[in-house]
Amino acid sequence: MDYELLCSKVIAVTRLTGNFIRKESIGFDAKAIEFKGLNDLVSYVDKTAEKQLVRNLSKLLPDAGFTTEEETINSRGAVFNWIIDPLDGTTNFIHGVPTYSISIALYEDDQPVLGVVYEINRGEMFYTYKGGPAFLNNREIQVSERKSLSDCLLATGFPYYQFDKQANYMALLSEMMQKCHGLRRIGSAAVDLAYVACGRFDAFFEYNLNAWDVAAGAYLVQQAGGNILNFGGGDEFIEKREILATNAKVDKELLETIDRHFNL
CATH class of the missing domain: 3.40.190.80 (D-Maltodextrin-Binding Protein; domain 2)
Structure with missing residues (x-):
């Protein structure tokens, strides 16, 4: 498996859905929200974004399973499984607070091999893959050095x-x-x-x-x-x-x- 190549394709899929979410944020009507539970909000944006991601990621790994927040699909793959949040920060999105993201992980035999987090409004793409470092917009990143x-x-x-x-x-x-x-x-x-x-x-x-x-x-x-x-x-x-x-x-x-x- 060429994880670096796969990650580049996942990034392209993520950007596409990020563009959809950004467009829908303009003039979003709060009346479109639903309640999954106490203070647990969802909208058509979450659900549509999830369907887009599932459709496009399925093209990359047809046999992979999915664990998704909005449960538009939930299936178990024999080897590969995607774990997806199409809009992490839905409450922020609904209230017009500009911090929300797309989160996509790929597990192979129950171990992570790929991770992408796209902070939509700042256009910051964080990503990593098995055998590689972690990146922010093509720049390698590391955790801090603070010891206290x-x-x-x-x-x-x-x-x-x-x-x-x-x-x-x-x-x-x-x-x-x-x-x-x-x-x-x-x-x-x-x-x-x-x-x-x-x-x-x-x-x-x-x-x-x-x-x-x-x-x-x-x-x-x-x-x-x-x-x-x-x-x-x-x-x-x-x-x-x-x-x-x-x-x-x-x-x-x-x-x-x-x-x-x-x-x-």
């Missing part, structure tokens, strides 16, 4: 359902705020992870995320020299639905802080 939490800028997300751990999480955020340069909440986990990969953020943590939110971005972080962990320090971040992405230099401080509030 006190020098770091962190990113997180806030749960919009399943609030049973909210008190613990708020206590965790309170301590983190006092230990670092600041906390940011952009509203697209895929973008948060891409920013860790290129060194803008030094770490990102969140819980209650799904595979399509994190699969591509997590692989970007790993390929850029960072670590991907769950809140207990293990590697089952998708199964446990909790992720800590780091520059591999502040893991100990972050895990100790998380443990004080979350792993109770």
Whole structure:
């Protein structure tokens, strides 16, 4: 498999759908939204974008399966499987906040081999593939070199359902705020992870995320020299639905802080 060539084709597919999303953002009518659950929004843009991606990616690997957020298709491939979020940051999109992305990961035999995150409004294409480094618009990227939490800028997300751990999480955020340069909440986990990969953020943590939110971005972080962990320090971040992405230099401080509030 020529992963580099495949990645270039996935990038072309991603740009095509990104152009559609950008066009639809102009004059988008908020009345077009639907509710999948509490504070869980979707629109025709998400669904149409997903169908476009599935159709075009199927041409690249006809036998591959798909895990998709909007469930326009869900199938299991024997070897290859795509994990797709057609519009990560739907709430931002609906409210006109210009940070949202397309996230595409490819797994081969249950291991990541390709990841693409396209931040649409800034035109930033983050990508990586098996055997290669991580890139931002053709420029190789690496995680940051900061070694102390006190020098770091962190990113997180806030749960919009399943609030049973909210008190613990708020206590965790309170301590983190006092230990670092600041906390940011952009509203697209895929973008948060891409920013860790290129060194803008030094770490990102969140819980209650799904595979399509994190699969591509997590692989970007790993390929850029960072670590991907769950809140207990293990590697089952998708199964446990909790992720800590780091520059591999502040893991100990972050895990100790998380443990004080979350792993109770």
